[in-house]
Amino acid sequence: MTPATSPGTSSTALSVNLNKVALVRNTRHLGIPSVVRAATLCLEAGAQGITIHPRPDERHVRLGDVFELGELMRSWPDREFNIEGNPLHNLMNVAREVKAKGLPLHQLTFVPDSEGQFTSDHGWSFPQDEEKLRTLIAQGQALGARVSLFMDADAVAMSAARAVGADRVELYTEPYAAAWQQPSERALQLDRFRAAAQAAAAVGLGVNAGHDLNRENLAAFLRQVPGVREVSIGHALIADALEMGYSATVRAYRMVMDEAQAGSHASLAEAG
Numbered sequence: 001m002t003p004a005t006s007p008g009t010s011s012t013a014l015s016v017n018l019n020k021v022a023l024v025r026n027t028r029h030l031g032i033p034s035v036v037r038a039a040t041l042c043l044e045a046g047a048q049g050i051t052i053h054p055r056p057d058e059r060h061v062r063l064g065d066v067f068e069l070g071e072l073m074r075s076w077p078d079r080e081f082n083i084e085g086n087p088l089h090n091l092m093n094v095a096r097e098v099k100a101k102g103l104p105l106h107q108l109t110f111v112p113d114s115e116g117q118f119t120s121d122h123g124w125s126f127p128q129d130e131e132k133l134r135t136l137i138a139q140g141q142a143l144g145a146r147v148s149l150f151m152d153a154d155a156v157a158m159s160a161a162r163a164v165g166a167d168r169v170e171l172y173t174e175p176y177a178a179a180w181q182q183p184s185e186r187a188l189q190l191d192r193f194r195a196a197a198q199a200a201a202a203v204g205l206g207v208n209a210g211h212d213l214n215r216e217n218l219a220a221f222l223r224q225v226p227g228v229r230e231v232s233i234g235h236a237l238i239a240d241a242l243e244m245g246y247s248a249t250v251r252a253y254r255m256v257m258d259e260a261q262a263g264s265h266a267s268l269a270e271a272g
């Protein structure tokens with residue numbers, strides 16, 4: 001299937017989280033809005049990946065969605081499928097079933113959520129989580145997936161994340177998003193995230209980011225935080241899509257990302 005839109009020029013990938021499409025779908029027994037159709041339109045518009053978080057209570061993404069999206073991703077070999085969850089709960093069984101069906105699985109993002117948690121609101125803790133994570137990371141990698149750890153923007157913790165074998169970290173960006181309206185607090189948060197990203201890169205970790213990113217706060221984050229490989233965005237992007245449609249929304253986010261990338265290059269050039 002030839003994508004209608006190339007994935008853009010930014011070095012940061014956009015992975016669209018479809019949790020909230022599934023949430024609306026689950027409020028009736030009609031199968032609409034379709035999660036697979038949402039994924040197709042987002043990929044055709046240039047999203048580099050699809051993210052889902054199949055929580056144990058199946059409040060939104062269900063196991064059937066995982067397999068249907070995996071089947072879809074077969075037709076998009078240049079795009080990524082990222083499954084998030086707590087590896088101490090259902091995530092590893094989900095991952096094993098995906099692989100047993102021969103479906104693509106590019107990245108597992110380990111998130112330390114409790115089973116009934118309202119939403120993700122913190123990263124892993126070291127050294128408390130060290131030993132259990134080491135084994136689970138190896139199991140995820142043995143399934144052929146890159147493993148990313150959902151982490152608070154704490155530069156000191158990055159070496160520990162690397163030491164347990166993670167390939168990447170996903171920086172939990174809600175504190176940055178919450179600070180967006182206060183310029184001084186926003187600057188402090190960007191300093192935190194910049195330091196965390198630099199510390200992660202220094203120990204060989206790839207850097208992803210996500211949670212409460214949106215069209216307003218995304219560009220500044222990408223300009224100020226170096227080397228972000230992937231942003232996974234769901235809640236705000238799907239809210240935008242309710243107004244603009246999936247295709248126009250993904251193109252708008254990609255434009256923000258491409259312009260941020262160009263802006264960061266320009267500022268580097270200006271800096272000489």
Ligand SMILES: CC(=O)[C@@H](O)[C@H](O)COP(=O)(O)O
Pocket residue numbers: 017019020052053084111118119120150210211232234
């Ligand atoms: C890990 C994270 O920050 C989000 O990807 C998470 O998927 C949000 O979960 P809800 O969509 O259930 O709030």
Ligand SMILES: NCC(=O)COP(=O)(O)O
Pocket residue numbers: 017051084170209210211212213232233234235236237
């Ligand atoms: N990992 C973050 C994600 O997938 C989506 O988070 P949000 O944009 O729904 O807050």
